[in-house]
Amino acid sequence: MIKRTFWLLFGLLSLLLGIVGVFLPLLPTTPFVLLSAYCFSKSSKRLHLWLLNHKLFGSLISDWEKHGVIRTKTKCIATASMLILVSYPLFFLPIIIWVKLTVIITILSVLIFIWTRPSSPIDV
Template identity: 70%
Template sequence: MVKATVLRSFWLVIGLLSLMLGVIGIFLPLLPTTPFVLLSAFCFSKSSTRLHNWLLNHHLFGHLISDWDKYGVIRLKVKIIATSSMLLLVSYPLVFLSFATWLKAIVGVTIACVLLFIWTRPSQPRIN
């Protein structure tokens, strides 16, 4: 009984931290929102039925989770919004602010990797 409670608490804390990072990722281009929200859904499924259902029915995150869970897709609209916001929010600091070139390179490579992941996922469910 104690072990189950500790395990549920662990999953709950990881789920809440992941959701917090996902929400922050809406505003920060280097933090992708979708993977953190998906991790939250997984963690909540192990810890809290109430939070899991809340997340699945959330007007902003619910469709991301169901699209990924059912079909493994990231919709085109989500890809465009993610790409636009990342490029918009990163361009100014990379172009106009002065900081170490190696740091700019890390930011550029990170953005490129995230975008590569996003754009290599299917945009529509495969109909068999």
């Protein structure tokens, strides 16, 4: 019972971070939503099915769970939104250099992860 509660709370927290990540470029949505799907698969069949059938996240989770795939369209949207949303602050706001470097390293790490995943089940 304690394990299920842990997985449920961790899944809810992860889903919250994923939703926030839709609006903040430093919090990538995809990994958090995938993590919440995993947590819900360990704790709540109902929430796991809800995510799988979700209009926005459902196909993303199904592709990942079945094939380890992130579709090219999703990769392009993620890349564009991250680059667009961090470009202005990095180039035009007076931010300490170590913060800028941290942001750049984070964004590059996420982009490397995303673009090294297969784009279709055929690539797997």
